[in-house]
Amino acid sequence: MPELPEVETIKKQLAAKLIGKKLQGMEIVDVRRRAKLLIIDFGDGSSLIFHLKLTGQLIFNGKPSKYTRKVFNFDDGSHLIFNNVRRFAWWKRVKNTKKIEEKFGPEALTVDLKTFKALLSKRPNSKIKPLLMNQQFIAGIGNIYSDEILFEAGVQPIRLVKTLTEQEIKKLFQSIGRVLKAAIKHQGSSVQHYLDAHGQKGGYVKYHKVYHKEKCSRCGAKITKIKIGGRSAHYCPNCQK
DNA sequence: CCGAAGACCTGCTGGC
DNA sequence: TGCCAGCAGGTCTTCG
Incomplete structure (x- = not known):
């Protein structure tokens, strides 16, 4: 979960x-x-x-x-x-x-832009999605939210860090905060098993833009589903570059 | 350094 | 209805 x-x-x-x-x-x-x-x-x-x-x-x-x-x-x-x-x-x-x-990287919710940039510069050859999910790099992001964050930022999951522009890195940083905060506001995502401490489902699934989606809510294109690092990755080939 | 593949478990869904 | 492949919010280890 x-x-x-x-x-x-x-x-x-x-x-x-x-x-x-x-x-x-x-x-x-x-x-x-x-x-x-x-x-x-x-x-x-x-x-x-x-x-x-x-x-x-x-x-x-x-x-x-x-x-x-x-x-x-x-x-x-x-x-x-x-x-x-x-x-x-x-x-x-x-x-x-x-x-x-102490094994974990900085918290995704509170890391600052300067630290985020410095961390990225150390991993130029990583694909961005697996890196976002790497807990030693940044702590807290998993499969659902890495897909949602990358959609929000307009960046495809297979992009190598060294190909990201200054503008894209800034957008990515902002998207991390925005997506995670919005998800917390709705008590998280209940895809299969997740229940909160009161046994209630989280309400954020209805706000998912790409994870387990067929069509892009922004442009209507078919969402691409691929495997990266053994995990499913979903993105819009039109809205994400 | 980087990531693919397999392992750890159990249940559910969809296709035939 | 029954069976089987494939899939699932994570992480670890091994290997190339």
């Missing part, structure tokens, strides 16, 4: 519910997101880290199903269920999150 907007949605919802509660006697002091990780911090400095991969779900006071792999019970009688259909998702308890967090 989840890319940055989905994990961000879950984070906000869980922060509102969990901060101040106790889990096995330990007080929850913060709920955060780093890249696509959801992190619950305790008063003693330790944390629970979750990666939902494609089919993980975290639902507050959810009803357990056959895919529920773990239930966390809080001191006030409320609980959090961890669902994991394809068993790719994982969670673990760590004393310190620093080592895990």
Whole structure:
């Protein structure tokens, strides 16, 4: 599932519910997101880290199903269920999150243009889509939002970084912020499995411009679907150069 | 350095 | 109805 907007949605919802509660006697002091990780911090400095991969779900006071792999019970009688259909998702308890967090590049939502340009200049021969999805390069963007960001920017996913003009890089940077913020506003995209922390679907799918689309909403051309780096990529051959 | 391919899992859809 | 190929919001490792 989840890319940055989905994990961000879950984070906000869980922060509102969990901060101040106790889990096995330990007080929850913060709920955060780093890249696509959801992190619950305790008063003693330790944390629970979750990666939902494609089919993980975290639902507050959810009803357990056959895919529920773990239930966390809080001191006030409320609980959090961890669902994991394809068993790719994982969670673990760590004393310190620093080592895990420092592997990622800057957050896609807050990186500044200067840093973004500097990072791009180090990877001239990369194709832009796989690079946007590389968490060590920039953290938080996955398959859906890389397609949507590239459409918004008018750049084809197979373009090499060194061929991008100054103008295109600036547009790309702006598109990252715009697309991710709009998706967060609509609680993310529910394509198959994604549900937020209240078990609700995200509403951003109806705003998708290219991901899993047949025709371009802007010009009507047939959307091209190709494989890049083992993932599906969708783009408009007319609107994206 | 770069990315293709396969691995990790399970369920759903569409075609025959 | 039944079977099977193909596909799915992610990441890791191996290999060329």
